[in-house]
Every structure is written in C-alpha cells, then in structure tokens.
Amino acid sequence: MLHIVSLTRFKRFNQTTFQLLPTGISFLAGGNNSGKSTLLQAIAVWEFCRSILENERGPASLLAGYTGQGLGLSSDEFSPIAVASLKHLWTNLTSQHADQDGYSLAIECKWRDVANAEKNLKVALALANDRLFVKQVGSNLVAGDALPSVAYLPPFAGIVSRENKMSAADRRSMIGRGLAGGIIRNLILDMQTANERKRAALKEGRSKIKNSDLAALRRDDPWEILQSTMAKIFGLQLVVEPFNELFHTSIRVECVKGLLEGAKFKRHPNYKSRDLMAEGSGFLQWTSVYVLALSPTVRTLLLDEPDAHLHPSLQSQLVEALEDIVQASGKQVLMATHSTEILRWADPASVMAFSSNGAKYLRDHEQKISLFLGLGSNYAPKLDPLRKFKTLLIVENASDARLLKTLATRAGLVWPANLVIWPWTGSSNERKNLFLQLQTEVPGLKAISIRDRDDQSLETVDANDLRDKSTHSPHPDMQIRVWRRRHIENYLLSPAAIARAAARPVAEVNEALAVHALTIPDNFIEKGVAAAVLDARGKEIMQKNADSLRSKFGITPVEIAEAMQPEEICLDIIELINQIIQMCAPPNLN
Incomplete structure (x- = not known):
C-alpha cells in the first residue's frame, strides 16, 4: 500500500x-x-x-x-x-x-x-x-x-442503473478510469460465485458442511460478510439472479427484506424482491463503498466524502464496518470527510488535517478543536462569542458554571456578561492544550480553568489562589485552578442552607450528613476547614446514592446555592469568582 x-x-x-x-x-x-x-x-x-x-x-x-x-x-x-x-x-x-x-x-x-x-x-x-x-x-x-491495486470512488458516484458483465481486465480498466461505481454488480457476482465454489468444495463428500468450516466461511468470506452486514444494518439481503454468458449481458441484483435470526436470514412473507436501484441513495452509496472495500481485487481504496448521503448513524456504522475489513485484511483506506460525527470518535493518529501548506496527522484529541471549528461543528457557535469577548471559563460541566453564577449573585458579586463557558472534562494539562488550540483561532484569548480535585493530592493546590501546582510551564494568559475540596459540591454542605432549601429542620440535615460520617464544623467557609470536609465525596453526598441529600430531601445543588446567605459562601468560591471578574474587567487605560 x-x-x-x-x-x-x-x-x-x-x-x-x-x-x-x-x-x-x-x-x-x-x-x-x-x-x-x-x-x-x-x-x-x-x-x-x-x-x-x-x-x-x-x-x-x-x-x-x-x-x-x-x-x-x-x-x-x-x-x-x-x-x-x-x-x-x-x-x-x-x-x-x-x-x-x-x-x-x-x-x-x-x-x-x-x-x-x-x-x-x-x-x-x-x-x-x-x-x-x-x-x-x-x-x-x-x-x-x-x-x-487502487480504486477511487468520487462523491455521489453511486451504482449505475445497468451493468454489463465485464472481464477482470475490463473491471480494472473501469477502476483505473475512476468509474468504480459502474462495476459494483460485477464485484457482487464475483463474490457470490466464489462463495458457491467454496461451499461446494467444503461440502464435497459430505451431506452438509462441517460446523467449524461453516463458521470460518461466515467469518472470512467476503460474500458472507456482505450479506451478514446488509442484514444487520439494513434488514435486507442481496439476491444475484443466475447469469449465463450465452444469454445474458447485464447483471441483475435484487434486494429482499427480512430479519437476521442467529446466522440465518428470514425473509418477510410475501415480500416481492426489487432491483438494487429501487433502494435509497444512502443505501446505494453505502453499498458501493462496502462492496469495493470487501473486494479482494482492491487493496487501496480512495473515498471522497462517502458520508455525504448518509445519516450520522449510518456514517458511524460505515466506519465501523470498514475498520473491521481493514483490521482483518490489512487494506488501506483514505477517506476525505466533513463529518464531525466520524472525526469526533476517530483516533487522532488516523486523522490527516489539511491546511494551505499540505497535511499531517494529528497527535492528540485536543488538536481536533481548531479542525472542528473550520468544519462548522458544534464548537463553532462558541467561536464568535470568544472572538468578541476573548474571555473563557473552562468547567467540568455546565451545571458547575450555573452554581458559580448563582453563588456570585448570592454573595452580592456581579457575574460577568462577557464570559464564554466551555464544559470540558479533561485534566489541567489537557485543558491547557485546548486553550492553546483555541488561542490560535482567537488571538488575545484569556482563560480560567476550574475543576474538581478528585483524588489529586491537596498539597498540589495553592491554598491562597487555588493554582494547580502540578501543572508545569504555566501560560501567562491562562489561570489553571483546582478546588481545594474534593468536589465543588463540598462547598454546598452548609446545614443551614440545606435546611432552608429543603424546608426541613437543621437537626434533620445534620442527621442526614452523619450517615456519611460527616459533621460540619463552625469554620465551614474557611480555607483551613477540617480534612473531613476537604476530602468528603461531595457528589455522592449531594445526589449520587440512595442516602444522598437529593434522595432524602428532593433538592438539587443549585437549589442549595440559591438558599445560601452571603456569610455561608466559602472563601475559595469567593476567591475564584473574584478572579473571574478581574479577568473579564476592561483593561485599565490609566
């Protein structure tokens, strides 16, 4: 290849x-x-x-x-x-x-x-x-x-309406002239004929094919793989009409609908088979690609936007089916695509990103960001606000940003309107790579990243400004922060606020927290609070098990945040909100 x-x-x-x-x-x-x-x-x-x-x-x-x-x-x-x-x-x-x-x-x-x-x-x-x-x-x-042996399938090069029987040399010539879509029935006939010969050889001298031989045939034979895949994905199988070179010139391939039951296909009763061309354009495109990929005569397959006619689910299924083929056969497939559905799940090392100077394979998932922006993916709607405001807050999920905004309001602080929220579950280093990719698209971009500490050592988080000390080579335009408490939910474990949100007595809330071996001290808001509060598993306590506050009292973290008084809001929260406000403030021109 x-x-x-x-x-x-x-x-x-x-x-x-x-x-x-x-x-x-x-x-x-x-x-x-x-x-x-x-x-x-x-x-x-x-x-x-x-x-x-x-x-x-x-x-x-x-x-x-x-x-x-x-x-x-x-x-x-x-x-x-x-x-x-x-x-x-x-x-x-x-x-x-x-x-x-x-x-x-x-x-x-x-x-x-x-x-x-x-x-x-x-x-x-x-x-x-x-x-x-x-x-x-x-x-x-x-x-x-x-x-x-190279075959090129250009965009919209579907199966032609009529296809004559061709010699191997004629088919190779058609492929060489970029007319691969015109030989699909020939390839299907070849596969079916070869399969019949294999079955006859395996059955020779026996009443039926041995189970082990039949299992190997179904696993490895192109015709068997084609029929099985068509049944699983489209609920149909292909029927090649008998071809006699003395009487026939064109090849007829029809489709029958039914269900795959185990290894056998059961045809729908009274279903009348129809010509291959009667199926939709997406099916024809899918079939063209898949048959070429299965053909033993093709080793390198060039596909130009084969996803153009396909629903996103069929796009993913096509890639999965092609991956099965190339893993089993060692073939080479070059696929040009605009599909972010395909690219989102692709191994970065297999994505060849093109620019004005040429192309190179990606190294990691973060490099997909600028690529997706150029493709108009779901990242793109964030690009215009980023270019306008140039301030970014990276959080683990959108609910974390809602909590921070609610707590800012409760503390009497003004949450910036010129801030773009970007949910991203990556580590601090991964977020830094994300930021660097975004900054190439948005010069002058500034960002704050905040995430849960989880099982990261407390000593790696600065006690004053929440800086992640484990991240090397900090970027001057990005502040990488980690909560000193294990989860952001740990900052909501104020019994008085929980009692107000749940309309329950404080004593009942304390009993619910005691189930988690947790007693909230008087200095709950301080940075030097007890280790039990710092290391508590706030997510589980709040809403992730049968003994959670959500299960007992029917309240959510946001509802607790809305019930908090200014003096109940932890100093870490106030510190981070002030950092966000400062980042978003207009530059001092004096």
Whole structure:
C-alpha cells in the first residue's frame, strides 16, 4: 500500500509530499478547498496513467530504464476525475514551464513490497493543443513486481442503473478510469460465485458442511460478510439472479427484506424482491463503498466524502464496518470527510488535517478543536462569542458554571456578561492544550480553568489562589485552578442552607450528613476547614446514592446555592469568582 505521494504542479499543490499510513483508515479532514480531495484525485490520476500505459504500451513501460515516448490522449479519453478542461490539472492553470520538456506535472507514489523493499513509480503529464501526453519518468520496478491495486470512488458516484458483465481486465480498466461505481454488480457476482465454489468444495463428500468450516466461511468470506452486514444494518439481503454468458449481458441484483435470526436470514412473507436501484441513495452509496472495500481485487481504496448521503448513524456504522475489513485484511483506506460525527470518535493518529501548506496527522484529541471549528461543528457557535469577548471559563460541566453564577449573585458579586463557558472534562494539562488550540483561532484569548480535585493530592493546590501546582510551564494568559475540596459540591454542605432549601429542620440535615460520617464544623467557609470536609465525596453526598441529600430531601445543588446567605459562601468560591471578574474587567487605560 502507498506510504508516500509526491505532487509536482498538480492542482493546488505546486511541490508537496504526503506521508500516509500504509494500512488502516486515514481520515482526510479540513475545510472546503483545503486539498483533501485533491490528494485523492492525484492518486486516481496516477492509477489512470499507470493503467493506460500498461494497457497501451505494455508492462515494460512502467519498469526502470524504459525510454519510450509518451502516450497521447484526447480530452474525452481522460476519465479518472472530472475537470472543466485538462489544464485545470495544473497549478494555476499553467501547463507550460520554460525549464521543462513539456512534462511539467508529475505524480510519484511509493510503497513497500512483500520483502519490505521500497518501490516507486513516477508519472508525468504534458498538455499540447488540448491533447494530453503521459509517460513514466521515474521507476525502480523490475519485471514481476506487483503494483498497488487502487480504486477511487468520487462523491455521489453511486451504482449505475445497468451493468454489463465485464472481464477482470475490463473491471480494472473501469477502476483505473475512476468509474468504480459502474462495476459494483460485477464485484457482487464475483463474490457470490466464489462463495458457491467454496461451499461446494467444503461440502464435497459430505451431506452438509462441517460446523467449524461453516463458521470460518461466515467469518472470512467476503460474500458472507456482505450479506451478514446488509442484514444487520439494513434488514435486507442481496439476491444475484443466475447469469449465463450465452444469454445474458447485464447483471441483475435484487434486494429482499427480512430479519437476521442467529446466522440465518428470514425473509418477510410475501415480500416481492426489487432491483438494487429501487433502494435509497444512502443505501446505494453505502453499498458501493462496502462492496469495493470487501473486494479482494482492491487493496487501496480512495473515498471522497462517502458520508455525504448518509445519516450520522449510518456514517458511524460505515466506519465501523470498514475498520473491521481493514483490521482483518490489512487494506488501506483514505477517506476525505466533513463529518464531525466520524472525526469526533476517530483516533487522532488516523486523522490527516489539511491546511494551505499540505497535511499531517494529528497527535492528540485536543488538536481536533481548531479542525472542528473550520468544519462548522458544534464548537463553532462558541467561536464568535470568544472572538468578541476573548474571555473563557473552562468547567467540568455546565451545571458547575450555573452554581458559580448563582453563588456570585448570592454573595452580592456581579457575574460577568462577557464570559464564554466551555464544559470540558479533561485534566489541567489537557485543558491547557485546548486553550492553546483555541488561542490560535482567537488571538488575545484569556482563560480560567476550574475543576474538581478528585483524588489529586491537596498539597498540589495553592491554598491562597487555588493554582494547580502540578501543572508545569504555566501560560501567562491562562489561570489553571483546582478546588481545594474534593468536589465543588463540598462547598454546598452548609446545614443551614440545606435546611432552608429543603424546608426541613437543621437537626434533620445534620442527621442526614452523619450517615456519611460527616459533621460540619463552625469554620465551614474557611480555607483551613477540617480534612473531613476537604476530602468528603461531595457528589455522592449531594445526589449520587440512595442516602444522598437529593434522595432524602428532593433538592438539587443549585437549589442549595440559591438558599445560601452571603456569610455561608466559602472563601475559595469567593476567591475564584473574584478572579473571574478581574479577568473579564476592561483593561485599565490609566
């Protein structure tokens, strides 16, 4: 499979090299016109050039040392990708360069053979009088070397309405010309025929196939996997009508609806099968992608926005199904996508982020933030307020921010209106990475991060300003804070406030707290309160078990906060709220 692709004057990339994962799924992500589709198109053009050179000039035209002339093509013979005119293949529509012999566009692919030796093939293109010329300009191939088998499925390249039976050479030619959507029925027929042969061989001399052989067949055979997947996801199976080359020219594939019961598919009674084309566009897109991925003839699959027609649930199911295939077969899939549903769950190391200068794989989840902003994801609505206010409060969840705002009001403090709340459950270091990513989008951004201490050592939290001393290399525009008490709910364990919120006697509240082995001292609001209060599991006491205050009294943390008097609000809370107010205050111009 391909691991390096180098482009010279191909569309937007004047001189760019891409490093690719040779196996598994690579998710090509970026905004519109960032170049992700261009990379796929370049590989498709390379495959087209390789295919026509091999077909027209013979396999020797791809080998090292070949010195033959280029192959000329008319514009209507060029089919791997759609372009307004052939000159649109060249950067800045400029196909002539003074320092070139006319072959000014080049695409080079590198891969490793079974012995792990690097192989390469470079093809170059020239344009003269609206005629395209192609030739090999760099290769270390020798006779007998295997080339990658590449299939490109462009956007909206669904299954065609009628499909003739084709030879293996014709199908390879169709794939090389970027017409993979036109051979899906051929691939389905091949899989079904191969499956019948396997079943016949396994049954030979027996009344039925051995259970162990049948289990292995269902696990590994492409036709069995295809049928099982179709039944699980779409509630249907494919029926290939018998094909006789003496009488038939086109292949018929129909769908039947039913339910998968164990390993067997039970057809709905009286259901009339219908042609494949009668199904919806999403199903046809899904099927095109999946059949190509299963086909043994394809090792590298190029998918340009295969999620375009699919519901988010089908997008996720498609990726899961493709991951099963590549894990079992070692195939390579390059998928250009705008789907944040897909990217949200993807391993960052498999996400190739495109920018004006090229593309590189991400290192961690935090790097997805700026990528998602560019894709218009659910992060995007926060971007405009951030650009306007440039002040950010990162909390563990939105309810923590509501508690702080309520306590500020109860303390007589004015909660800033120019503050953007960002729920994020990450650690302090992860939040710092998030902030750095956001600051690249919003220069001048300032932030405060506050989270529960949980099981972090109390000694790592500054007693005066709640600074997280365990975080190294602090950023001057970000204040990383941790509650000195285990959870923010620990600051609500005031018996008098709980009694007011619950309309119960204080003595009854104290009894409820005693169940948790907790007695609240008189200096509850102080920083130097007893360790039992600092380390109590406030979330569980407040609302997460049968003995919680919510279970006993039917009250929520916000309701307790609303019932607190100014003198009952803990000094840590006041300290943090003042830090937030100070961050959001307009700069002193004096």
